[in-house]
Amino acid sequence: MVDLSAKQIEEKLIRQVTLILSVDAINIKPEAPLHTLGVDSLSFVELLVFIEKEFKIKLIESGMTWDDFRTIHSLAQCIAKPRA
Amino acid sequence: MKRYLTGIDWVINSIDYLGKSQSGIGNVSEVIIELQGQLDDKILQDALRRFLQKLPLINGLPSRDLNLCPYWKVFPQEKMLSPRINTTHLEDNTDSYLSLVTQVNEPFKNKREHLVFNLVRAGKRNLLGLTFDHRLLDARGAEAFLDLFQRYYQAGIIPQVSLLEPSRLNHWLEKFMAGRQVNRFFLGLSKSSPRILPSYPGSRICKFKIISFDVRQTNHIIEIAHEQAGYLMLMPFILAKTIQVLHHVFKAKNIPGLTYLVPVSIDTRTQERVHKELFFNHMSFFFFRINADKAGEFKFLVADIKEQMYEQVKTGLSEAVKNASFLLRIAPLPLVNFFLRLMLKKQFASFSFSFVDSDYNSQKFMEEEVQNIWHLPRVPNPPGVGIFFNQFKGRINATLSYFEGVLSDNEVSQIVADIDTIGNEG
Numbered sequence: 001m002v003d004l005s006a007k008q009i010e011e012k013l014i015r016q017v018t019l020i021l022s023v024d025a026i027n028i029k030p031e032a033p034l035h036t037l038g039v040d041s042l043s044f045v046e047l048l049v050f051i052e053k054e055f056k057i058k059l060i061e062s063g064m065t066w067d068d069f070r071t072i073h074s075l076a077q078c079i080a081k082p083r084a
Numbered sequence: 085m086k087r088y089l090t091g092i093d094w095v096i097n098s099i100d101y102l103g104k105s106q107s108g109i110g111n112v113s114e115v116i117i118e119l120q121g122q123l124d125d126k127i128l129q130d131a132l133r134r135f136l137q138k139l140p141l142i143n144g145l146p147s148r149d150l151n152l153c154p155y156w157k158v159f160p161q162e163k164m165l166s167p168r169i170n171t172t173h174l175e176d177n178t179d180s181y182l183s184l185v186t187q188v189n190e191p192f193k194n195k196r197e198h199l200v201f202n203l204v205r206a207g208k209r210n211l212l213g214l215t216f217d218h219r220l221l222d223a224r225g226a227e228a229f230l231d232l233f234q235r236y237y238q239a240g241i242i243p244q245v246s247l248l249e250p251s252r253l254n255h256w257l258e259k260f261m262a263g264r265q266v267n268r269f270f271l272g273l274s275k276s277s278p279r280i281l282p283s284y285p286g287s288r289i290c291k292f293k294i295i296s297f298d299v300r301q302t303n304h305i306i307e308i309a310h311e312q313a314g315y316l317m318l319m320p321f322i323l324a325k326t327i328q329v330l331h332h333v334f335k336a337k338n339i340p341g342l343t344y345l346v347p348v349s350i351d352t353r354t355q356e357r358v359h360k361e362l363f364f365n366h367m368s369f370f371f372f373r374i375n376a377d378k379a380g381e382f383k384f385l386v387a388d389i390k391e392q393m394y395e396q397v398k399t400g401l402s403e404a405v406k407n408a409s410f411l412l413r414i415a416p417l418p419l420v421n422f423f424l425r426l427m428l429k430k431q432f433a434s435f436s437f438s439f440v441d442s443d444y445n446s447q448k449f450m451e452e453e454v455q456n457i458w459h460l461p462r463v464p465n466p467p468g469v470g471i472f473f474n475q476f477k478g479r480i481n482a483t484l485s486y487f488e489g490v491l492s493d494n495e496v497s498q499i500v501a502d503i504d505t506i507g508n509e510g
Contacts, residue, residue, distance in 0.1 A: 022354045034316060040441070041319035042350060045390075045397045052398075066315050 009055070010076035016050045017072065030073040044069075055079050086155040088251045089146065089364070091409025094154060096218050096365045097146055098424065099464050101417040104191075106465060107288040111218040113461035114188045114202075115226040117444070119210040120453040123203060128212075128450065129169050132201060135236050136167045141247065141363065142220065143196045153251040154413055156364070159196070168193070169201040180206035181294070184213040188460050189289050192217065212449065213460075220363060223459055223474070224351055227443040228362040234446040246361050252410060262407035269371070269401060276373050279334050279341030279434050283466045284489040290462040293484040293500050301507030302480045308509060313386045319439045320393060322480075322506075323348065323372070324385040326471050329502040330435055331379040333495050344374040344434040350402060351440070358443050368402035436463050436470030436485075444476065461485055471503070480507075 004012070010030055018025045020043045028037060034044065052059055057079065068078040089097070100110035136142060140161045147157040172183045187202050198217035203210070216226050236242050297305065309321035327344055334344075351358075351367040358366075372392050378384045396402065412420050424432070444457055458481045463470035468490040472483045482503050484496065491499070 020352075022357055038354065039316060041317055041393070042352060042397070044316040045393050046352075048394065049398045069315055 004080065006076045006080035009079050010072055012054065013047075013051075013072045013076055016047065016054075020046050020050075028072065030076070031071055033070055034072070051075070051079065085141075085158040085247075086147075086149065087141065087144075087158070087247045087364070088149075088249045089154045089156060089413065090249060090252070090406070091412055092365045092367065092406055093219070094413045094420065095409050095424075096222075097154075098412075098417050098420040100217070100219055102421050103462070103464065106286070109189065109191045109288065109462065111462070111464070112188055112192075112215060113218055113223065113226070113459060114184060114213050114215045115223070115230065116184055116211055116213045116458050116460065117230065117449050118455040118457070119212065119449055120455055121210065121451070122205065122208075123210050123212065123450055123452060125171050125203065128203060131237050131450070132167055132169060132233070135233050135242070136199075137161065137164060138236075138242055140164055142199055144198075144220075145196055146219065149251070151251060151253060152414055153253060155251075165194075165196055167199065167201065168197065169203065171203045172205070174204065174206040176207045180204045180209060180211055184211060185292055185460060187213060187215045188292075188462055190215075210452065218365070222349075222351070222365045222367055223438070223440055223461065223472075224353075224358050224443045225362040225364070225366070226459075227457065228359050230449070231359070231444045231446055232362065234444075234449055237450055238446075244360070245363065247363065249364070259407050259410050262404040263411050265399070265401070265404045266408040273345060273371060273373060274431070276343040276345065277341050278343050278345035278373075278431050279339045279376055280431050280467060281334070281337070281339060281434075281469060281490050283468050284487055287465065287468075287487045287489050289488040290465075291486055291488060291496075292460050293496060294458050294460075295482040295484070295500055295503050296456065296458070297480045297482075297507040299478045302475075302478055304509075305480060305507055312382070313390070317386075317390065320386060320389040322439055322473055323389055323437055324382060325503075325506050326435075326437055327374055327379055327385055328382060329499055330469075330471070331376070332502065333491070333499060334376070334434070336495075341376060341434075343376055344372075344379060345431070346372045346374070346435060346437050347433050348372065349438045355441075355443055355445065359445075368406045370396050370402060431466075432464070433467045435467050437472070438470075439473040440475070442474065442476040456481065459483055463487070465490075471499075 014025055014028050017028050021038050048059060051057060064078055068074050096111060103110045141158045143165050144156045144158045146154055148154050174180055183204050184202055198220045200215040202213040214226060221229055309318045313321035348370045349367045350370055353366055372389055457476040459472055459474055461472055463485040465487045468487040470485045474481050484499055
């Protein structure tokens with residue numbers, strides 16, 4: 001269960017992407033598709049590991065679809081949704 | 085001036101030592117730039133001489149400090165060697181590529197030579213090859229080095245490049261813990277009985293085949309990677325395809341073993357960081373172990389590779405490899421080699437693989453437009469065979485690198501045809 005708002009989750013994700021990609025937060029647009037930010041296979045997996053650890057989500061069982069992973073914004077929205 | 089070597093640098097030095105003890109040629113690679121127009125030999129030579137004069141570390145040597153930490157010894161500028169720039173003029177471009185391959189199979193002239201430039205003018209085609217010592221540059225660093233030259237050529241100044249690397253003789257507990265993690269992982273790998281092609285340690289000649297996909301084919305590959313492996317899963321997709329391609333060869337040769345063991349070099353640095361720290365080695369490794377019985381099942385392969393990648397990121401294996409490798413620096417190179425061989429019972433890998441993006445940012449080299457960039461890495465022997473992918477200007481290239489005797493001509497043709505198919509799959 002995540003007790004954070006979508007906005008707070010988005011901020012956490014942005015911070016993590018800046019760390020993974022070693023770029024300034026100003027360059028990270030939450031609505032931009034991840035591949036346009038420079039995210040590749042490896043950095044994507046690093047982000048997934050962060051999401052599992054930070055938000056205590058089992059991604060395989062979460063029901064998240066590939067569309068949820070398109071942007072930081074869509075990811076944050078999906079993580080913030082209450083789950084059964 | 086001294087620049088301390090990291091643990092990964094020392095592992096690369098160890099592979100260099102192994103190559104030299106087997107064939108007289110170390111851990112060498114070549115990056116090739118294909119140009120639209122003609123380069124002027126004289127202008128190129130003058131510009132390169134001026135540029136290299138400003139980088140005395142290119143004539144350095146590995147040495148050992150009083151604190152026992154290995155370092156790269158840099159000699160004063162006045163002791164620099166003249167750079168070697170070979171120029172070959174050919175009537176047409178039939179042998180242009182062969183002429184560059186020759187350079188990768190030649191030892192450097194002396195211990196302080198680590199770079200050789202090769203300009204091939206073949207008809208209207210111009211190729212510039214940079215043969216480089218992996219102890220000084222990794223693949224991304226070599227592209228960034230040529231880009232640095234281009235920026236120097238345009239602006240007349242060399243942008244700042246970091247050469248700082250502390251000895252890191254601290255945080256021993258962290259390094260020992262990482263060593264324990266890596267050791268346990270390697271012990272698991274050594275029990276997996278990997279399939280290895282028969283090696284020819286005496287073989288000196290490394291051969292290459294290049295497969296270039298055009299922009300349309302590359303877009304098609306990205307599209308099917310997305311469909312079959314998932315969003316952003318290009319590397320696992322390409323690795324799965326490569327395993328399938330080589331599985332046919334191993335199977336036809338009846339190579340015994342239960343798994344394929346594939347070390348994959350990875351480098352998570354951004355382009356900006358590569359350009360700031362372009363010298364020496366900054367990569368780490370993933371190790372994939374694939375059940376050979378299931379290597380023909382593509383869906384299984386993709387899922388298995390993704391799962392292993394996820395586990396290795398989660399457990400921080402690549403960071404642990406980096407950290408643990410610092411412990412090897414105390415040992416002389418013959419001993420490091422002995423340890424590495426012992427750990428994996430001489431079975432390092434079924435084949436080598438890498439997938440790198442481009443770090444040559446400029447559109448031109450000198451005044452000429454850059455058409456494409458490829459790499460010709462001498463694969464370590466064993467395993468004696470590797471497939472290396474790179475991307476440039478929206479195109480994917482693949483290089484098959486193998487030692488003479490390891491693959492027959494028919495097998496090579498089959499591998500090339502199978503890789504080529506990836507760009508045209510329906």
